Amino acid sequence: MSFLENLRAGFRRFMTGRNGPDQLSLALLWAGLICSLLDAFAHTGLLSLLGMAAYVYALFRLFSRAVDRRRAENERYVQWSASLRTRLGQARVRFQKRKEFKYFKCPQCKSILRLPRGVGEVTVTCGKCRHSFTQKA
Numbered sequence: 001m002s003f004l005e006n007l008r009a010g011f012r013r014f015m016t017g018r019n020g021p022d023q024l025s026l027a028l029l030w031a032g033l034i035c036s037l038l039d040a041f042a043h044t045g046l047l048s049l050l051g052m053a054a055y056v057y058a059l060f061r062l063f064s065r066a067v068d069r070r071r072a073e074n075e076r077y078v079q080w081s082a083s084l085r086t087r088l089g090q091a092r093v094r095f096q097k098r099k100e101f102k103y104f105k106c107p108q109c110k111s112i113l114r115l116p117r118g119v120g121e122v123t124v125t126c127g128k129c130r131h132s133f134t135q136k137a
């Protein structure tokens with residue numbers, strides 16, 4: 001076995017029975033990175049400390065042998081962040097399609113609606129609350 005294969009097998013043995021990476025650990029690493037970057041500009045020290053705490057907690061979770069507890073934490077995080085992740089995903093799609101569609105909110109129920117760009121001024125009926133209004137696109 002080569003040195004690299006040995007190293008890989010050793011790491012696999014080391015990680016057996018440990019939690020490994022999951023969504024919460026990844027989110028903690030991102031939070032730590034964002035805190036560190038913000039602190040590079042703000043120089044508060046507190047953000048740097050928060051970033052370090054996030055890194056340490058992410059590493060603790062990565063190597064933890066209490067897999068059941070880490071999975072329960074991850075499940076709570078996934079449920080808690082579901083609506084935020086959905087809204088971020090929808091915002092990304094709107095940004096990608098911003099040249100094809102004009103996005104706007106229904107004045108009554110605040111639902112996000114869209115029209116193909118270049119249709120001019122049209123009467124729109126909201127699919128959610130049936131409110132009708134004119135919109136330029």
Ligand SMILES: [Zn+2]
Pocket residue numbers: 106107108109110111126127128129130131
């Ligand atoms: Zn509406």
